[in-house]
Amino acid sequence: MDNRAIGVFDSGLGGLTTVKELRRLLPYENIVYLGDTGRVPYGTRGRETIQKYAMQDMAFLQSHNVKMIIAACGTASSAITSEMTSHLGVPFSGVVLPAAQAACASSISGRIGVIGTTATVRSGAYGRAVRGINPDARVFGSACPLFVPLVENGFIQPDNEITIKVARIYLEPIIKFETDTLILGCTHYPIIYDILNQLLDYKVTLIDPGKEVARWAHSYLISEDMLSSSQQKGGCEFFVTDAPDSFSSTADIFLGEHVDSQVTQIDLEAI
Template identity: 45%
Template sequence: MDNRPIGVFDSGLGGLSAVRSLRRILPGEQLIYFGDTSRVPYGGRSRETILKYARQDVRFLRSFDLKAILIACGTVSTTSLEMLREENDLPMVGVVEPTCRRAVEVTRRGRVGLIATHASVRSGVYETTIGALDKKVEVVARACPLFVPLVENGRFRPGDVVIDTVAREYLEPMRESGIDTLILGCTHYPLLSDVIRGVMGDGVELISAGEESAFELKRTLKARGLLRDCQQGEATYYVSDRVDDFEQIASWFLQEDLHHEANRIDIDRY
């Protein structure tokens, strides 16, 4: 048994969808969440800048006595995870490997779609990871840069003409390509599940990066004897920009009424 908390971070508040999964899959764990809301999104940044930001995020979280970190950011997972693992002596789980394994398991025709940020798509990590699991599986990737800012501004509900229009532009070519599985390669995207299904149809299986990484973290902690023996854990939230409206936005991702304010920190100190 290990009562130390788990750190979770993302470029913004999308990683709270992973927190939601963690609270369901590992309900007894203490969670410390950091959302880098002053610099969201990471997806259009250079690889060097993303690594710089990720190192700062990790240094902040490691100011607490953590037992593991879940990187709930697809961009960091695809560009910086291996370097962060080399630099830190605690378990780190990203969203790519577990998500790719699940996609390979469920695809029926061997055609998997990926939607993610520009940086994640450019990295080619999903294609490489899926190819190592099954060379016969083809990946059709598409960057969707407008999804993150739209979600963070509450434009994620079906019937919203803005998100519906953007989703059709991004997703109709993928639907026409014949994919049967679609990886939501950013933890903001689960809020768009209904919008995405409206374009893709019920025959396409959606794979949530946040949910699969939460299952992976549970397996990792169990294998290392690091699980916490408790019925109910708590979560503490930190952001790098204004805390105004945090409760409302966080409630969207957590899908519950939240009555905890976030704490603002100066991420440039780390």
Template identity: 35%
Template sequence: MIRCQPIGVFDSGVGGFTVAREVFRQLPGEEILYFADTAHVPYGPRPADELVRFAFEIVTFLISEGAKLILVACNTSSSLALDLLQEHFSVPIVGVVNPGAEEAVSVSKNGRIGVLATEATIRKGAHAQRIFELKGRAKVFGQACPRFVPLVETGRYLGSEARQASREYLTPLLEKNIDTIILGCTHYPFLEPIIRDTIGKEIALVDPACQTVAQGKELIEKGIVSPRDPRLGKPRHRFYVSGDPQAFVRVGSPLIGGRLLTDVQQVCLDGILDRENQKVVIA
């Protein structure tokens, strides 16, 4: 019997669909195993140690379900936990922060780059750190956007509240003469029409999803991760949540297609580190 090993993708909610859609586009023969930690969304206001623990629990679950590669489709988790996850687990793990920072450096002409992200991501400063490694004279301006994720998670990402929030968050960045903005949360590309209306056409918007999946694809092409056997037939994607499956389907269906969300399962990850013998000490 041929064993199917999916690509694990996780986020606090539906934001990771921006990465999942890129998997469908770049790796159409692969199968994804998606986990949305909707019981704990939004991640931004939560303390770092708690968010690191959530990431370890989710990755442990995805690997227990056979994931051969993990895409951390959450900038907050990537900022706080990626290095620890990569040190602890043998399965390849790719985050979204470095791909976004690297693309921003490549497209910015004046080296003045804005970062829209959650509070926790801005506090960590991982985007700025990577940008400075690549271009030491760059100027990076971070802007926390605490209302954006709840607006997406409740399906209100194109309404008047979103427009008001966009103006509030982007006006300070526009005053810094930036020419590039990183969408430093995977939820934010769903707000791109609103953001674009606020900033105009001249400023580049960087969505890290494409380059993140490209890095995962490279691991497959180099033979570090095995490709899915085509004899398995059409991919069967699986979706799991820690919160309410119905709410996830209601909000997520317009974003990724309702036909994919016909069998969303709720799972509780409390105690999974002990059950899977993952004795992790998280500071």
């Protein structure tokens, strides 16, 4: 038994989809969430900058004495190396490996697509993870840099002409590659699940890494006897690096429930 909280971080608020799944699977766990909203997005930045920001994010969660750290951010997960997490002193997972495992379990043809931010696709992290599991698999990536701003600005209706047009451009190489499984390698993409599914003719299995890492956490805590002993619904503490004013409205989209917890603004540069 371990009654400490689970630590989750993301470049912004998209990682709340992972929190949502954690709360469904592990209702008695407390969660500490950090969204680096003062520096979001990570996906357009260079690898070293992303690594530096991720190190600061993890140090913040460590300072809250969490029992596990989850990088819910696709971009951060793709840039974090095992060297960066070996000293954390608590179990860590990003979204890449759990999603790669789910994709390999789902794919029959071994032709797996990955869509993500520019940094995620450029990193090749998903390709390495997939081939580590199935050396015969082939992975094809397509960067979709406009999806995050489109989602964040509400262009998410299944019949939104603009988002459909953009998605058609981004999915073209994925369709040509004849994938049977597609990893939605950024927290925001499941929000336009219906548009992607429709353009792929409902023929491709879509993997949501945010959910997969929550399932990993669930299995890990059970197998290592690290579940909370509490019998009361766990709470969430939210921390952000920009003003918390607009947190609630955006958070509700990803969390699927209204957030009435305290949201605290912190300064990562001062840690």
